[in-house]
Amino acid sequence: MRPALVLATVTGLVLGVTTAASAEPADLSRQRAFSAAAAEFGVPESVLLGVSYLESRWDANAGTPSTSAGYGPMHLTDVRTANAGGTHHDDGTEDPRGDEARPPRLPKPGPVDEQLQKLLTVHDAAALTGVSTEKLRTDTAQNIRGGAALLAKYQRDIGIVSDNPADWYGAVARYAGAGDTGSAATFADEVYATINTGAERLTDDGQRVRLPATTVQPNKQLLGELGLRNSTSDNTECPRTLACEWIPAPYQELPDNDYGNHDKANRPESQEIKYIVIHDTEGQWDGVLKMVQDPAYVSWQYSLRSADGHVAQHVKAKDVAWQAGNWYVNAKSIGLEHEGFAKLGTWYTEAMYRSSAKLVRYLAAKYRIPLDRAHIIGHDNVPGTIPATVRGMHWDPGPYWDWAHYFDLLGAPLRPTGNLGLVTIKPDFATNKPAFIGCVTPGEPCPPRGSTSVILHTEPRADAPLLKDAGLRPDGSPGTMEISDHSSRVETGQQFAVAEVRGDWTAIWYLGQKGWFHNPRKAPNALGATGLVVTPKKGKATVQVYGRAYPEAAAYPSHIPAQAVTPLQYTFSAGERYSLGQVLPSEYYWATTFDAANHTVVRGKTKYLQIQFGHRIMFVNADDVDVLPSFWR
Structure with missing residues (x-):
């Protein structure tokens, strides 16, 4: 052996490493975990990566569950541990109808969700792998193994032995947990679309994962092996590529000259539809569907399920749903409720994001609604009707809804248009993790999570006080980092006029104040923009x-x-x-x-x-x- 080779070998032994190990960066460990799990359980690696992308975009999500109780990159569900509960918008006093000409229609407790008991795939994965449910929830490599084991089992149940990704369509469709053929097919089609186009990204915890583009024509006949019901309805207003079910909200007379739970209209002939409002349900799927079918409650046009992106329509677009807490906005908008919990910090699945984007693209084209944040708004962007209602307005879908990714899916990505007096807010979602409190326990820190929110200060420094919001905090105190307090917070996609720039800090006009946010050139939290601004006429104070x-x-x-x-x-x-x-x-x-x-x-x-x-x-x-x-x- 030559001296140089001996020296290299001894050095490797002394340091306790091997040449192969040193050549594999730590940020590729998740990529290796996918490869190893695919080989161990005989799942095509592209299929395993594609399913994981549709569930979590390969993110770890800080070990916290999704809104449908799913953990980790493979979204293994464990509802008993997640125990996500709540009622429809149970934080706030908003009257969803928002019309003072009528008595308020206030929130009520939601019914028990029977669907939750089905969300226990982590236990099936534990039986297949011999790994504890806790480890499957918290260890990303074991989570990936658990997902691969489930896919392999679903493939065995169908009775097909194959290493061709095209032959795994049925197993992929079953993985979403859908009870109907339309939703299962929508999920599987998106997985295979991802396999065909490929994907590559840096995850929320700094892992580099890549799915190379591979042309695959899946065997869709395998869907018939799953024994699912057909729930897609012909009378819904949805794009053809989206599974959509008609579950009508009742238009019904009630005692005392009351009625529910929406208003008949003739839009857009009678009124133009100007907005699409993005909500989260603050409740689980089955319970929310029971609420919207209650004639004495309120309504919205569409609900979207977290696990597989399934859509249910309840109110025709021509009619006015009672959903946004502001009658002017209700009368000119369509409301989409996404299964989720803004306050608990749960995360939204890629399957639901994609279904929502398909639906919004369809509606925006049909009603000529521009794809920007002046028209595609969150419930948290809807104003109070009068001073007394401002404080009770709801704030969903919250700071963890990924607006930048959503607009990418809408085909309207947020891009700079010049540095001419405006900025479009756009922090890096994965690394932007404001120190919110009160997600689960009042006053306690929330799990660190990527966010679309940027915090404003009274001066260009991080320790300066936050701004004041006379409507949310009438006592004159500054805003806080409480998860529901957006007194001093801007969101991705929103545009603001620049008031001043000092070094790495930019000030914008916000509620009559200058709000400063950190905006360094190398890692900006906003994009330069140009457009039109509004200012008081000359002579008006x-x-x-x-x-x-x-x-x-x-x-x-x-x-x-x-x-x-x-x-x-x-x-x-x-x-x-x-x-x-x-x-x-x-x-x-x-x-x-x-x-x-x-x-x-x-x-x-x-x-x-x-x-x-x-x-x-x-x-x-x-x-x-x-x-x-x-x-x-």
């Missing part, structure tokens, strides 16, 4: 901001009471600038009786401008402001 764009009193016919045009408790002062979202007509939909023949759209002459005034959108009278290019000073 302040202008009023509103939570709804209602007509002037003279527009109402004699039989319909004029609705108050009440300003909110915020101040929009001269010199401040806010990004323009859209120009809106002043309208009020009078719909207080079961007989839809009495429903009337009242239209005024007043024009309103939608602005990004804070975390929530708000409205100003067009006559009070000037609209300028963002670069104009």
Whole structure:
């Protein structure tokens, strides 16, 4: 043996390492875990990687469960441990209908969810691998082994022995846990689409994983081996590539001249649909479906299931659902409820993101709704109607909904458009982990998790106080890091006018204040943008901001009471600038009786401008402001 080779061998032994080990970086350990598990259980590696991508995008999610009680990259479910509970939007006092012309329709406790008892795949994986359920939940390599063992079992149950990925369609379809052929096929089709296009990313815990593009034509006839029911309905308003079931919300008369749980209308002929509102359910699937079928409760147009992205439609787009807590927004929007828990910090599956994006693309094209954050909004972006309702408005889908990824799936990625007076908020989701508190236990830190939220400060330094929100914190105290407190928080995709720049810090106008956020060039939290901004007309010290764009009193016919045009408790002062979202007509939909023949759209002459005034959108009278290019000073 030559001296150099002897020296290299001895050095390796002394250091306790081998040449092979040193050549494999630690950030490839998850890639190796997929390869090893695929080989051990005889699963095509592309199939294992594709299934995991549709469940978790290969993320570990800090060991916390998804909304459907799934853990780890393979989304092994253990509902007894996750114990995700709650009722539909049980944090807040918002009246989902948001129309003061009628009595409030307040939240109620949800029914027990029977579906939860089926979410126990981690126990099946434990029996197949001999690994404890705790280790399968917390150890990513063992979690991947557990998922591979389940896929192999599903393939054996079908009775096909093959190493061809095309022959694993049935096992993949079963993995989602869907009870119907449409949802199982939608999940499997997305897995195989991912295999065909390939994927590569850095996970939330810094692991590099790659699925090379491989052309595969799956054997879809294997779906028939699963014995699933057919639930796809012909009368739903969904794209053809999406499994969609009709579970109608009841339009029904109730005692005391009341009715539920939505209003008949004739949109878009009677009113344009201007918004799509993204919610989370704060409840599990079966329980939420029971709520929307309660005539004495409230409604929304669509529900989306976490495990497999299955869609149920409840209210036709032409009708008005009681979903967003603001009657003006309700009358001009479509509401999508996603199975999830904003406060618990649970994560949303890729299967649900993809179904939602397909549905929103379809609806946006049909109703000519622009794919931007002025029109595709969260429930947390809907303003209170009057000062008294601001504090009780809901804040879902919360800071863990990945807006940047969602807009990528919508085919409208968030990109820079120039550095001309505006910024589009866009932190790196995986590494941006604000120190929120109160997800599970009041005052206790939340698990560190990627977020779309960026925190604002009163000065350009990290230890400066947060901003104040007169509506959320009327005592004048600054905002907090409580998970539900967005007093001083902006979200990915929102656009704000730049007020000042100092080094690595950028200030934007926010609720009448300068809000500073860290925005270094090498790791920016926002993109440069250009557009239109709104500022008070010359000579006006302040202008009023509103939570709804209602007509002037003279527009109402004699039989319909004029609705108050009440300003909110915020101040929009001269010199401040806010990004323009859209120009809106002043309208009020009078719909207080079961007989839809009495429903009337009242239209005024007043024009309103939608602005990004804070975390929530708000409205100003067009006559009070000037609209300028963002670069104009």
